[in-house]
Structures are given as C-alpha cells and as structure tokens.
Amino acid sequence: MLSVMSTRDEEIYRSCAGELTRYATGLVGPFDAPDVVTDAFLKASGSSRWDQVDNHRAYLYRTVLTVAMDHHRSSRARRAREQRAAVPAVAHQPEIDYEILDVVERLSVKQRAAVMLTYWSDLPADEVGRLMGVSEGTVKRHLDRARKRLKEWLS
Amino acid sequence: MSSNDERKMRELAERLAAMSPDAPPFPEETTVTSPSKQTSTLRPLTVFAGAALIVLLGLGIPLIIMNSGEAPVGTDTTTTTIAGTSTTAPETTTTSETPDTTVTTTPTTSYGSVLYLTQDPENSFLGNPAIIALETVVALEDGADDLDVLRATINMLGNPDLVVPEAFSNSVPEGVEALVIRRADGTDNALIIEMNEAFLDGAGGLLADFTMLNQLIYTATQLPDIEEVQFIVNNEQVTQFGSEGLDLSASVNRETFQNELNIIYLTSPILPNADGNIVVEGNSNTYEATMHARVLDPEGNIVHEELGTATSGSGEWGEYLFVLDPDHFEDGSSVQLLWYSPEDGSASNVITIPYNGGQPWDFLSGS
Structure with a gap:
C-alpha cells in the first residue's frame, strides 16, 4: 500500500x-x-x-x-x-580530518559507537549500553579494547 | 586510565563529530510499503557518499580506503574462544608502496565456536536426524563480541562455501542469513535474531524444517546465559515458517522441537578434558535411560564399548555423559552412540561421530 x-x-x-x-x-x-x-x-x-x-x-x-x-x-x-x-x-561538507579517520579505522564499529556515546555524548556506561543494546560491562570492554587499539595514538 | 588518555579519547570523538555533514533531509518522499512492512524509497543521498573525495583526489590528497578488505596484507591472526581465553597479536597498519595510498588493515581474530550439523541415524524407527555439535572457528575483526561470533557461526550454515564433512548433513539452505542478533529487552537469557527473508521458506518439508530450526536454535543458544531465541524477519514476528507455515511468533528453545530429533544426539563437541580424557555428552531418551558409547578404529572396528545411563529415559529426555580413555583413540577414530533394543537386541538409533583429535573443524576449507 x-x-x-x-x-x-x-x-x-x-x-x-x-x-x-x-x-x-x-x-x-x-x-x-x-x-x-x-x-x-x-x-x-x-x-x-x-x-x-x-x-x-x-x-x-x-x-x-x-x-x-x-x-x-x-x-x-x-x-x-x-x-x-x-x-x-x-x-555542506566540513573539512575532512584525515588523520582522525585513519585513527578511527583501527576500531570496530561497536568500539566507535562506545567511544562516540561516551566521549561525545557524555553518557554514562549504562546509558551507552541502552543505546547500543548491550550490557554496561560490554560497553566497558569495548572502550577498553578501543584504548588498546589506540595505544600508539594515545601515547 | 590516565587523564591524558581521557583527553585524547574525547579529542577523537570531538574531531569525528566535527566532520559531521548536515543532517540529511527528512525522507518525505512517498514510500511504498509492502504487506510485509518492507519500506523502500528513493535514496537521494546515494551520490552524496564520497562525493567530496573526487575533489581531494584531483588535488592529489592521499586517499584513505576505509576498511579495505581487498588487500589484507599483513593481517595478524589470533585465536579466542567464546569462553574467553585469548591470545593477542600486535595490531598492524600497512602502508602500500604507492605513495599516495594508505591501506589500513584491521587485525583478524579466530574465535572458537560450535556449529550444529546433523546426521541420519542407523536403525532408527522414526528416522529423525540427530543434532551433532562440532567445534569450529570463525575469523572476525579483532574486538568482535560474543554476538558477532554467534552471528558469524549461524551464517556459516547458510554459506554456499560451507563444506559439510561426509558423515554429516546440513538442513539450512544456502542464503539463509542472520542479519542482526541482539539480546531481548528485559531478559537475561533470550536473543532476538533478525533473519533474512530466505529463512521463511524453510528447508523443504516438515522434518527438514524442524531440523533446520533445531540447528539454528542449538547454534544460537550455545552462549552459557542464553536459553531461548525469537526469530524475526523484517522486524516482524514469524507466523508462517516453512512448508507447513509453522508459527514462530513465540520464543523457542532447545526443548521446543526436541521430539523431532533422534533419541540420541550430541550437544557438545567431543573434546579432551583437562585430564586428557575424551568427553562425550548430549541428550537421550532411551529405554530405561541406558545407552552405549563405542570407540571405533579407522577401519570401523569396535575397540572399546561402555554402558552409560542418562539422567532420564523411557519417554523423558535426559542428559548423558561419557568420559573415555584416550588410549582407545588414534588418528581416524570415531565415537559411536547407540542403545540396544529390548525387543531384538539390535543396536538402534546409532550415530557415528568422527573424532577430530580435539582440533576444530574448518568447514570453509573442508579440513
């Protein structure tokens, strides 16, 4: 219809x-x-x-x-x-930040989601988990793995 | 985590968000909705994707191929099981020799998982197939979670490249695919699995449909905390499945279609335990709960046989467990499970599972 x-x-x-x-x-x-x-x-x-x-x-x-x-x-x-x-x-297309695109390529999509919701949206882990459909513990694991993936860039 | 890490993570998120284009316009075109609630519409932004890059290309600005899977040079492989043991390998970023092209590869990890195939038993009155648990691995991007692994495992069943060993069968038709798996809201023990439309056709015949469902259900409920699943298609409950239009609108579990299985089947892969003994476990529903396990040599000769008793029988499903001495095994051995008919003493409902030496099966290369 x-x-x-x-x-x-x-x-x-x-x-x-x-x-x-x-x-x-x-x-x-x-x-x-x-x-x-x-x-x-x-x-x-x-x-x-x-x-x-x-x-x-x-x-x-x-x-x-x-x-x-x-x-x-x-x-x-x-x-x-x-x-x-x-x-x-x-x-309208803002300037492309190629350095940061290169950095974020090291993360899985779920890790990126956890990072964006935690650090851009400033949400606590339980709320991030609710928006991602995962547990709070899983959010923390995603963030921990993301930091490990980005170890070189973070240092 | 250090405050520097926190600051840099925030910087990462902010720099990503700063690149955000304008929100796309509200998709107000008239949509066409099929009876199955599928919605299609023009996608005016299809051309938008990547549009600015051509300008940058023209300017000779290095091109980043996001997640290119076409040239996985230098991909590292690690092994992780769903249960959680893992080894890690260094992550790899590869820069090609072409000066203006950077290819970033994502490390790959092999995750242990269990695939459920089937086998037609020998000397079975009903002829229902047995479910057979087999250990395998799936290769996924490092950082995949348990649901990613589960989805990849389920999708092996409908993968046209799946190589089913001669001893087994697969009732899941090619092309059947789990699109999304998530935990059901408000429960700790249920999954919702969104299947593609090919799922709805079933496997061609009622018994094959039940077998297909059992394979999917057993594979999906292998996570220790998951007991039931609900299949949906196009975000809707499935009320007409397969050749007989089975109603799958309610959640299903390992017991739902259990009576459509052979009265002896294997719920866990045959693997050695910490002591090196070979563990064989599953469900059965045999007369007085008695059954037998045999070890066969590569020529099919019986080298060992022992009696076991399941937790229930004679009309009720029970669990059986055999712990077999590894000295009975050699390369090419098999485990045979059966019961003896009280009427004529014949070995009945016999299933024979090749022992893979404790190694995972590689169903995508046939080894």
Whole structure:
C-alpha cells in the first residue's frame, strides 16, 4: 500500500537527525553518515514496532548502529568505486580530518559507537549500553579494547 | 586510565563529530510499503557518499580506503574462544608502496565456536536426524563480541562455501542469513535474531524444517546465559515458517522441537578434558535411560564399548555423559552412540561421530 510519513515521524526525525548524523559520522565516516541515518530512519519507521516504541530516539540510535554495522561490511567495494568516481558535493561538507579517520579505522564499529556515546555524548556506561543494546560491562570492554587499539595514538 | 588518555579519547570523538555533514533531509518522499512492512524509497543521498573525495583526489590528497578488505596484507591472526581465553597479536597498519595510498588493515581474530550439523541415524524407527555439535572457528575483526561470533557461526550454515564433512548433513539452505542478533529487552537469557527473508521458506518439508530450526536454535543458544531465541524477519514476528507455515511468533528453545530429533544426539563437541580424557555428552531418551558409547578404529572396528545411563529415559529426555580413555583413540577414530533394543537386541538409533583429535573443524576449507 502507499503511505506517507506522518507529521509525528517528521518531528521525531527533525528532533534528532543532527545528533544521529554526528553519531553516524563517528561510526562510518562523514561521507556515508547521511546514507546510514536515512536508511536507519526508514528501517525504524517502517517497522511494525515503531508505533509501540516509547523512546524513539533510543530506538533510532540502535538502528543507526545496526545499519552502520551492515553498511560497514557491505560497502567496502562500493566505497572504493565511489571514491574513484565521485563528483563534487553540493551539500555542506566540513573539512575532512584525515588523520582522525585513519585513527578511527583501527576500531570496530561497536568500539566507535562506545567511544562516540561516551566521549561525545557524555553518557554514562549504562546509558551507552541502552543505546547500543548491550550490557554496561560490554560497553566497558569495548572502550577498553578501543584504548588498546589506540595505544600508539594515545601515547 | 590516565587523564591524558581521557583527553585524547574525547579529542577523537570531538574531531569525528566535527566532520559531521548536515543532517540529511527528512525522507518525505512517498514510500511504498509492502504487506510485509518492507519500506523502500528513493535514496537521494546515494551520490552524496564520497562525493567530496573526487575533489581531494584531483588535488592529489592521499586517499584513505576505509576498511579495505581487498588487500589484507599483513593481517595478524589470533585465536579466542567464546569462553574467553585469548591470545593477542600486535595490531598492524600497512602502508602500500604507492605513495599516495594508505591501506589500513584491521587485525583478524579466530574465535572458537560450535556449529550444529546433523546426521541420519542407523536403525532408527522414526528416522529423525540427530543434532551433532562440532567445534569450529570463525575469523572476525579483532574486538568482535560474543554476538558477532554467534552471528558469524549461524551464517556459516547458510554459506554456499560451507563444506559439510561426509558423515554429516546440513538442513539450512544456502542464503539463509542472520542479519542482526541482539539480546531481548528485559531478559537475561533470550536473543532476538533478525533473519533474512530466505529463512521463511524453510528447508523443504516438515522434518527438514524442524531440523533446520533445531540447528539454528542449538547454534544460537550455545552462549552459557542464553536459553531461548525469537526469530524475526523484517522486524516482524514469524507466523508462517516453512512448508507447513509453522508459527514462530513465540520464543523457542532447545526443548521446543526436541521430539523431532533422534533419541540420541550430541550437544557438545567431543573434546579432551583437562585430564586428557575424551568427553562425550548430549541428550537421550532411551529405554530405561541406558545407552552405549563405542570407540571405533579407522577401519570401523569396535575397540572399546561402555554402558552409560542418562539422567532420564523411557519417554523423558535426559542428559548423558561419557568420559573415555584416550588410549582407545588414534588418528581416524570415531565415537559411536547407540542403545540396544529390548525387543531384538539390535543396536538402534546409532550415530557415528568422527573424532577430530580435539582440533576444530574448518568447514570453509573442508579440513
């Protein structure tokens, strides 16, 4: 059937699209972040559970992580092609920090999520775990592993 | 952790966030929603991805290939089990000889896991297959968690490259895939597994459907704290599965379809314990709970046989455990599990499991 996104959905989207895009930037980089956010919102709002969800923001955070993980796995070849064939962007694009992209490449997507939510969003581990769909202990493990991966850069 | 580490981690997050582009516009195009709730829409930002890079390429700025898996030069391999023992190896960053191209590889770790294949028993009245637990490894990016390992293991079952050893079978059709696995909200012991649509078709026939489900359920519940799983597809409960339209809207566990299995099966891989003895354990439902384990030499001759008693039998499922002397084993040995029919004394519901010397099976290369 044909349907149109509701006004409520649009309000939900507009209230958190910015923070989700920053979060997604930490997970997949600035070039793919808008795609991941769009895909995540369509996936979440197309779910039959969407209308029963109490906390849409938390639900969208989880969906962004899920989409980012799949995107991360499936997009390597496509990304390489796009990088070879891309055209100049028309949207606003902040300066690309290649050093930090190189650094974050050492982390898994879940480790990036834990880092972004802990250090950018300033959330405690239990809240990070809630947004990632994992336990507080798992969040701490992800952060610990991330620090080990970044040992050289941190020193 | 030092305050310097804290500061640098915060700097990392802030520098990442600082690169964030504008939020994409609200996807207000009319969407087409199928009856199965799948939503599709135009993706106006597809071209956006990577768009700025061409400019940078033109300027000769070094290109970073994020997570390139095409040239895994110098990838390190370590081994970790789900149970948690691990060894670590140095992480590797490889810079190619091309001066303007940096390829960063992610270290790979081999994680121990258990795959559940099946075997058709000999001399079985019902002909239900047995579940057979086999130790294997999956290679994943270092830092993968237990659910990542579980997903990779489940996806081996539907992997077209899976090589099933001659002694076993696999009822999971090619292409069946777990897309997402997460812990169910509000419980400590349940998983929600989002499968792809190929899952819904089942395995072609009711018994094959049950066997497929048992393989997936047993593989998914191998984590010590997980007792049940719920399968979903397209974010919806599965109410029509396989050839008979089984309703899988409720959670399922190892007991749900247990009666569709051979009355003797193997729940844990056959492995040596700390004392070097070979441990064989599983579930059974035999007459008076009695059953036998045999060790066969490579030619199939019985070199050892012993009687065991499960915790239950005669209509109730129980657990059995054999601890076998390693002196009975040699390269190419097998373990045979059976019970003797009280009617005619014949060995019944016999399953034969090749012993792999305590080494994991490599199902993707056939060794």
